[in-house]
Amino acid sequence: MAQVTATPTAPNAQHPEQTVLQRFRRDQPWWLLPLTVVTVLGGFGLYVLWTAFIESPPGSVNHVSEWGPYLSPFFSPLIWKSGPVSPAIFVLWSPLIFRASCYYYRKAYYRSFFLDPPACALGEMRHRAYHGESRFPMVLNNLHRFTLYAALVILGWLWYDAFLAFFSVDPANHGHVWLGLGTGIMLANVVLLTAYTFSCHSLRHLVGGGLDCYSTARLGMARNGAWRALTKINLRHPMWAWLSLFSVMLTDVYIRLLQHGLFVDPHIVF
Ligand code: FES
Numbered sequence: 051m052a053q054v055t056a057t058p059t060a061p062n063a064q065h066p067e068q069t070v071l072q073r074f075r076r077d078q079p080w081w082l083l084p085l086t087v088v089t090v091l092g093g094f095g096l097y098v099l100w101t102a103f104i105e106s107p108p109g110s111v112n113h114v115s116e117w118g119p120y121l122s123p124f125f126s127p128l129i130w131k132s133g134p135v136s137p138a139i140f141v142l143w144s145p146l147i148f149r150a151s152c153y154y155y156r157k158a159y160y161r162s163f164f165l166d167p168p169a170c171a172l173g174e175m176r177h178r179a180y181h182g183e184s185r186f187p188m189v190l191n192n193l194h195r196f197t198l199y200a201a202l203v204i205l206g207w208l209w210y211d212a213f214l215a216f217f218s219v220d221p222a223n224h225g226h227v228w229l230g231l232g233t234g235i236m237l238a239n240v241v242l243l244t245a246y247t248f249s250c251h252s253l254r255h256l257v258g259g260g261l262d263c264y265s266t267a268r269l270g271m272a273r274n275g276a277w278r279a280l281t282k283i284n285l286r287h288p289m290w291a292w293l294s295l296f297s298v299m300l301t302d303v304y305i306r307l308l309q310h311g312l313f314v315d316p317h318i319v320f
Contacts, residue, residue, distance in 0.1 A: 148198065216228055
């Protein structure tokens with residue numbers, strides 16, 4: 051009797067295109083990712099509350115997270131430094147709504163915080179009528195395209211802050227260039243925030259997504275070039291979302307450490 055033997059296959063023959071990270075995720079229990087997202091996003095939210103309001107009581111020297119030429123992104127632009135409330139309140143609403151209504155973060159926190167659904171391979175746990183973004187509270191997600199404009203303005207301010215981080219506020223060093231570890235952190239932060247903002251799905255659509263034909267549209271070819279460039283970074287939007295979240299927090303932590311005298315900024319002055 052003829053024997054049929056199975057042809058040995060390579061371990062990943064069925065998923066030859068998978069990266070190491072994708073293979074790692076596939077082998078983990080489904081709840082690990084939601085738990086990680088809840089921990090990171092929840093921790094970030096608590097940290098923002100602490101640095102913006104608890105650590106910054108009116109009249110205290112810590113009212114604003116700033117040190118030397120560095121200003122925390124949570125307080126920029128610094129609209130009202132010595133008022134009765136934390137100046138962060140004038141700034142934070144816009145980036146927080148921008149992130150909360152981000153298409154990627156929505157997927158992450160719908161799954162992780164609300165288990166709705168918990169993962170792509172698991173079914174819906176609740177079956178309700180779905181009305182898209184036409185009813186409260188989902189209709190609030192439409193704010194994303196409007197907070198995008200505010201995010202672009204704030205991004206300009208953060209680039210200005212990163213520029214100022216190259217100049218000491220110390221009169222003894224007036225006119226000299228300051229290169230500190232904090233300068234590098236502030237610069238890296240604004241670069242990552244730029245990548246996050248410019249990889250936004252709404253911005254990509256705004257630039258070229260609504261056109262049927264580029265060649266007949268006004269500035270069509272320029273818009274096509276911009277759309278192609280944005281598409282390249284849009285493919286990594288989740289990565290920019292997480293990296294920029296960490297960098298914003300790291301920048302504030304670093305400035306708070308300097309402010310409390312717990313760390314000395316390594317620097318050189320030219
Ligand atoms: S879709 Fe994520 S920032 Fe716009």
